[in-house]
Amino acid sequence: MRLQITHETLYDYSPAVETAQHMAYLTPLNTLTQQLLRHQLEVSPQPTRISAMSDVFGNTRSFFSLQVAHRELRVVAISEVLTRRSDLPESQLTWEAAREGFRYRAGSAFDAANEFVFASPMVPRQSEFASYARPSFTSGTGLLNAALDLMHRIHQDFLYESQSTEVNTPALQALTQRKGVCQDFAHIFVACLRSLGLAARYVSGYLLTVAAPGTVKLRGSDASHAWASVYVPDLPPGQRWVHLDPTNDRAGWHGPGEDYVLLACGRDFSDVSPIRGVIHGGASHTLTVGVTVEPVGVLANSGPFEAATSSQSQSQQSQQSQSSTLLQYQWQG
Numbered sequence: 001m002r003l004q005i006t007h008e009t010l011y012d013y014s015p016a017v018e019t020a021q022h023m024a025y026l027t028p029l030n031t032l033t034q035q036l037l038r039h040q041l042e043v044s045p046q047p048t049r050i051s052a053m054s055d056v057f058g059n060t061r062s063f064f065s066l067q068v069a070h071r072e073l074r075v076v077a078i079s080e081v082l083t084r085r086s087d088l089p090e091s092q093l094t095w096e097a098a099r100e101g102f103r104y105r106a107g108s109a110f111d112a113a114n115e116f117v118f119a120s121p122m123v124p125r126q127s128e129f130a131s132y133a134r135p136s137f138t139s140g141t142g143l144l145n146a147a148l149d150l151m152h153r154i155h156q157d158f159l160y161e162s163q164s165t166e167v168n169t170p171a172l173q174a175l176t177q178r179k180g181v182c183q184d185f186a187h188i189f190v191a192c193l194r195s196l197g198l199a200a201r202y203v204s205g206y207l208l209t210v211a212a213p214g215t216v217k218l219r220g221s222d223a224s225h226a227w228a229s230v231y232v233p234d235l236p237p238g239q240r241w242v243h244l245d246p247t248n249d250r251a252g253w254h255g256p257g258e259d260y261v262l263l264a265c266g267r268d269f270s271d272v273s274p275i276r277g278v279i280h281g282g283a284s285h286t287l288t289v290g291v292t293v294e295p296v297g298v299l300a301n302s303g304p305f306e307a308a309t310s311s312q313s314q315s316q317q318s319q320q321s322q323s324s325t326l327l328q329y330q331w332q333g
Contacts, residue, residue: 001258002037002296004080005206007224009275009289011073013282020066022277025204025264026077027052027060032239033254034262035082042076059264059272075275080296081261086253088144089242093234095143099197101233113231113240116199120267123171123191123202132175133192143198147230147244150192154185154246167269182226182247183269189228189246190268199231201265203243204272208259208293222291224274227256229265241265261293 007026030036043050047064055061066073102117119125136149159179167183171191174184186202193200207225227245235242243256250256264272 001083001208002080003083003208003259003261004078004292004294004296005261006292007077007079007206007274007289008291009073009075009287011282012286012288013071013073013279014284015281016069016071017066017073017279017282018069019281020070020073020277020279022064022066022073022075022275024062024064024075024077024275025059025272026062026075026079026274027263028079028081028205029059029262029264031254031262033084033086033258037080037082039077039079042074042078044072044074045070055271057264057266057271059266069281079261083255083258083261085258086255088148088251089232089235089239089253091142091144091232091234093143093232094140095137095146095196095198096139098143098231098233102197102199111233113199113233116201116231116267117194117197119194121270122168122268123187123194125191125195126172127195128172128175129188129191130195132188133196137196143230144232144242147193147242148251150189151244151246151251152249154189155249158185158188158246160185160247182245185246186226186228187268189244193228193230201229201231201241202268202272203227203229203262203265204269204274205263206261206291206293207248208261208295222293224289224291225260226269227260 005028024041026041027039028034028036041062043064045066045068048067050062050064052060052062102114133150136153137146157178160181161179162181164177165174165180165184169180169184171184171187174180175188190200190202204224204226206222209222225247227243227247229241229243232240232242239253242251242253244251245256248256255262266272
């Protein structure tokens with residue numbers, strides 16, 4: 001499937017921002033089932049400096065700085081990818097055997113997946129997550145089957161409710177209240193696996209959506225998405241991460257489906273926030289995000305924010321007009 005993604009972010013500041021430094025994760029990955037055909041990042045006002053590099057997890061991380069006063073910041077990422085379907089692999093490895101492989105043994109070979117076993121800023125290792133996961137991870141159960149069962153249970157047990165959590169809502173709070181958005185479900189899934197000594201990653205990206213019958217899909221009305229992946233050690237090297245989306249109850253080897261676009265992978269959301277930055281000034285600001293995912297060949301001629309009445313919007317306030325403020329926003333899919 002050939003898809004074009006337009007991800008537009010607009011900050012309106014009051015008063016003006018004097019200087020700013022930003023970091024963005026808006027470049028889709030190249031994987032066995034996803035080929036990045038083209039990508040461009042447009043920033044207005046024109047940055048003083050802009051660059052891109054790979055981070056420690058293999059994601060493309062862009063930097064840009066603004067040394068001119070501005071009341072508005074617009075960042076538009078336009079990408080085109082070619083995706084293909086990837087069915088679930090077969091694995092006979094039990095979850096206990098997989099866990100044992102992550103126990104420290106002097107002289108053993110290093111596996112990069114080890115860093116996804118430990119707690120991270122937004123995914124703590126707490127007993128409540130292990131308790132919730134246990135019914136899926138019974139003695140002798142295959143790792144992949146147990147992970148799939150956990151995905152099904154989160155999908156059934158939790159209510160998807162927009163605005164029910166914030167970007168920094170603790171995963172334990174979302175577990176307790178049994179509701180949230182895709183970011184929360186991904187964090188809970190990852191926390192459950194890590195609480196049992198297994199390796200799991202947080203994945204950010206997009207999902208192609210279809211307009212309801214009799215309606216026209218609005219440009220900018222899609223949302224960013226998030227899911228998780230589990231490390232299955234007995235699969236071929238380089239192909240050991242299996243993707244699971246508890247929000248939509250879908251799974252696949254290199255992605256939950258060909259209608260998904262992989263953007264970045266990390267320990268949790270804090271590693272792959274789409275845009276974050278430090279600004280001087282701009283004590284009050286409004287953030288509006290519009291995302292459009294469409295098959296190439298049926299793209300409309302309108303701009304990314306035309307008719308975008310369903311675009312995401314949130315307001316953030318701080319008390320000191322000249323303070324340095326950290327900016328970031330939440331996956332809403």
